[in-house]
Amino acid sequence: MYRYEDQKEMRMAMNGKMIVMLAGVFLILTAVTSTLLQGMQYFIVGHSAGAGDAEAIKLVESTGLSIGQLYSVGVAYMIVTVAEIMTGIISAKFSNRLDKVKICLYADIILMVVMILQQSYMMLLARMFNPFALVAGILMPLLLLWGITRLMKLAKKYPDRMYAVEPNPARGGRKAAPQKQNIMEKAKARVRDEEKVAQVVDELPDANEEE
Known part of the structure; x- marks a missing residue:
């Protein structure tokens, strides 16, 4: 069983593991309860407008978007949903694995790039850029990145170590x-x-x- 040199490294391992795990779980919940529902709303409005619903048509006209553009925004939200779920699953699964921490890093970077591209697309499409939504969306990936950097420091110092915190003997x-x-x-x-x-x-x- 590997042991750290001091209590500071032990706290770093425990904090990094906890942050990565909680951030991963939160990303999954956010994807299911927020991002997915927002994307579905665009699909529902676009479908209703295409079916001739008067209220949906007025709503589409007020946004200045076509039905096809509404669908494209919905697709963008679905892509973000998939990225959030995959990053969340990877982070929660490998939160205690120093040998897999780079996978968490790559997944987190991909998620942030996808979020930025989504907001950029919405801004170019109909000036729908929402800086607060972008900051709120990237806040959790940034917290996840901070936890990952804690684990990466330990992985660099202990390249042969598999777990950040040794599993319970029980x-x-x-x-x-x-x-x-x-x-x-x-x-x-x-x-x-x-x-x-x-x-x-x-x-x-x-x-x-x-x-």
Whole structure:
């Protein structure tokens, strides 16, 4: 089991792991409860306007966008949704893995690039750029990046180390339980075999009696 040189590195490992894991979970929740719903709204409005709904047509005209452009904005939101979910899953899964921290970094960078491109597209399309939405959207990836940098420092110093924080030995005990069970089963089987052998020996006629 690897150990850090001081308590500062241990705190860095624990904080980095916790931040990366929580940021990953938050990204998944944000993607499902916010980004996905916003994208669906654009699809719903575009579909309703295409079907001839008067209110939807007025709403589309007020935005200055065509139905096709509304669909394209919805697609942009869906792409961000996928990027958020994938980054969240990767971050939550590898939050305690120093040997996989670069994967989290690449996923986070891709997410931030996708978010910036989405806001840039909306600004060029109909001046729908929202700086507050961009800042709010990038805030969590930036927090994730900060946690990743903590883990990368440790990964650089301890290149042979796999985990940021060593797993709980109790969890290892769960994995070892089947092995113990197999040993017990083998022991019981051996006892049963010995009992059968003893029974066979008892049933054999005594050599002295035959004589």
